[in-house]
Amino acid sequence: xxxxxxxxxxxxxxxxxxxxxxxxxxxxxxxxxxxxxxxxxxxxxxxxxxxxxxxxxxxxxxxxxxxxxxxxxxxxxxxxxx
Amino acid sequence: xxxxxxxxxxxxxxxxxxxxxxxxxxxxxxxxxxxxxxxxxxxxxxxxxxxxxxxxxxxxxxxxxxxxxxxxxxxxxxxxxxxxxxxxxxxxxxxxxxxxxxxxxxxxxxxxxxxxxxxxxxxxxxxxxxxxxxxxxxxxxxxxxxxxxxxxxxxxxxxxxxxxxxxxxxxxxxxxxxxxxxxxxxxxxxxxxxxxxxxxxxxxxxxxxxxxxxxxxxxxxxxxxxxxxxxxxxxxxxxxxxxxxxxxxxxxxxxxxxxxxxxxxxxxxxxxxxxxxxxxxxxxxxxxxxxxxxxxxxxx
Numbered sequence: 001x002x003x004x005x006x007x008x009x010x011x012x013x014x015x016x017x018x019x020x021x022x023x024x025x026x027x028x029x030x031x032x033x034x035x036x037x038x039x040x041x042x043x044x045x046x047x048x049x050x051x052x053x054x055x056x057x058x059x060x061x062x063x064x065x066x067x068x069x070x071x072x073x074x075x076x077x078x079x080x081x082x
Numbered sequence: 083x084x085x086x087x088x089x090x091x092x093x094x095x096x097x098x099x100x101x102x103x104x105x106x107x108x109x110x111x112x113x114x115x116x117x118x119x120x121x122x123x124x125x126x127x128x129x130x131x132x133x134x135x136x137x138x139x140x141x142x143x144x145x146x147x148x149x150x151x152x153x154x155x156x157x158x159x160x161x162x163x164x165x166x167x168x169x170x171x172x173x174x175x176x177x178x179x180x181x182x183x184x185x186x187x188x189x190x191x192x193x194x195x196x197x198x199x200x201x202x203x204x205x206x207x208x209x210x211x212x213x214x215x216x217x218x219x220x221x222x223x224x225x226x227x228x229x230x231x232x233x234x235x236x237x238x239x240x241x242x243x244x245x246x247x248x249x250x251x252x253x254x255x256x257x258x259x260x261x262x263x264x265x266x267x268x269x270x271x272x273x274x275x276x277x278x279x280x281x282x283x284x285x286x287x288x289x290x291x292x293x294x295x296x297x298x299x300x301x302x303x304x305x306x307x308x309x310x311x312x313x314x315x316x317x318x319x320x321x322x323x324x325x326x327x328x329x330x331x332x333x334x335x336x337x338x339x340x341x342x343x344x345x346x347x348x349x350x351x352x353x354x355x356x357x358x359x360x361x362x363x364x365x366x367x368x369x370x371x372x373x374x375x376x377x378x379x380x381x382x
Contacts, residue, residue: 048219048240057253059235 004080008054008073015049016069028070047072054080119143120332136329139301139372139382147332147371154367162363167349167356174366181373182337186308186323190345192338193366195358197297197326198224200336202231203354204293204324205264207347209234214261216250216290218242220272225264225295231353234262241272244280251288258288262321265292267299267310275299275310282319293322301330301376327365331372335361 013026020026020036032038038046050072051058056079066072102108116124120140121132141147154174162172175193182191194200205228209215213234217225220241229236240246251258263285265276278294285292296309304312307330311320321342327335338345349355361369376382 044219044238048238048246052246052249055249055253057237057250059237060229061235 004077005073008076008080009069011053012050012069012072012076015053016046018049019046026069028068028073030069031067032069032072033067050076051079056080056082136298137332138298138330139332139376141330141332141372141375141382144332144372144375146375147368150371151364151368155364158363160362160364162360164360165356165358166360169360171360172363172366174363174370175360178366178370178373179337181370182339185306185373185377186339187317188323188339188341190340190343192345192348192355193361194336194338194355195361196334197324197328197336198227199354199358200324200326200338201225201228201295203228203352204322204338204348205229205262206231206354207352208232208293208322209262212260214254214257215264216247216254216261217264218266218269218276220269221264221266222270222295222297225266229264241269242274242277244277244284247281248284251284251290254288258290261288261290263290263292265294267294267296267303270298275303278310278314278316278320282316285319291321292319293324294320295324297324297326297329297336300325301382307376307380327369327372330376331369333365333369333372335365335369 009028016026019038019042024036030036032043033040047058047063054076056076058075058079062075066075099108112125114123114125115127118124118129120137120142121135123130123132158172162169166175179191179193182193183189194203201222201224205215205225209232211233213232215229215232215234215236217229217236217238218241219238237250239250247263251261254261263281265281267278268275276294281292294311296311299309301307303310306312308317309323311317311323321340323339325337327333338348
């Protein structure tokens with residue numbers, strides 16, 4: 001389980017590196033908007049890439065409280081288990 | 083922890099507004115002093131071309147539409163002052179629904195007080211908890227809001243990307259049969275059209291249902307002006323068409339048209355239909371006149 005979470009976080013970092021300055025440190029508590037400066041539309045685009053990477057579907061309701069890398073990791077982990 | 087006030091959030095909105103004002107004009111501050119024609123107005127004392135208008139057929143000053151509105155205003159008053167559920171329908175509400183059903187050759191139509199309410203009301207009635215919406219990512223805000231109000235699970239697919247849509251439907255497995263695919267015929271912001279033939283093929287393959295918003299394509303596309311569904315020859319495969327009277331028909335209000343008889347039951351299940359005052363008599367009258375003009379004058 002912990003291994004799964006690490007792998008997911010690593011994948012998220014890799015996908016994020018395409019749109020975020022590589023010098024920025026990404027931690028579980030990193031906030032997509034306030035820390036990374038992403039616009040909400042960029043967050044939705046990023047999540048679409050995440051869904052394609054893992055071949056999962058995340059419904060919008062599950063994303064309503066997601067603000068950080070760690071929170072998204074949990075949602076992705078749940079979708080992967082489904 | 084700092085205490086947050088209910089009104090704090092408006093500081094950020096005010097900052098955004100100030101940024102807009104600094105680079106040009108805050109869009110909420112534009113005042114049309116006088117409208118001159120369907121596409122021109124006086125703004126800041128200057129004649130201005132309204133490039134942002136949705137007055138596609140120029141019917142807002144059509145003499146027959148204006149006369150129909152004036153007659154209805156004199157005969158039926160300024161407003162209905164209540165919802166159709168609580169106060170009853172005026173005969174012209176029902177006449178407009180019949181005329182829309184005939185126009186689309188689908189059998190059933192339902193009128194809402196605004197186009198926004200049409201999308202909210204249709205989706206809220208059609209999709210419930212346990213159902214699924216698969217929505218084009220660039221769909222209009224009213225469709226997103228309809229999704230939220232519906233209580234269904236909502237998944238986006240990449241705009242006009244059939245691989246993305248197919249992947250979404252594939253992942254749904256046995257839930258595909260209770261899935262509504264939601265797209266626009268003509269996308270308002272991007273100006274491109276949905277590949278409806280390919281979407282219909284996927285809908286059939288997975289046994290889903292399809293809703294097409296023709297708000298910007300009514301009166302513009304298709305031999306009879308029914309929209310992109312007609313233009314691409316897929317009318318028979320579309321389950322629900324939604325649209326608005328506020329663009330090519332030059333009025334306000336919205337509708338849903340469908341080949342499915344259940345549409346008539348939406349009247350009992352759609353809160354945006356039940357809890358809104360019905361369309362004003364003059365507005366219904368100008369909409370009916372505009373729909374007649376659209377059919378009588380294909381050159382529009």
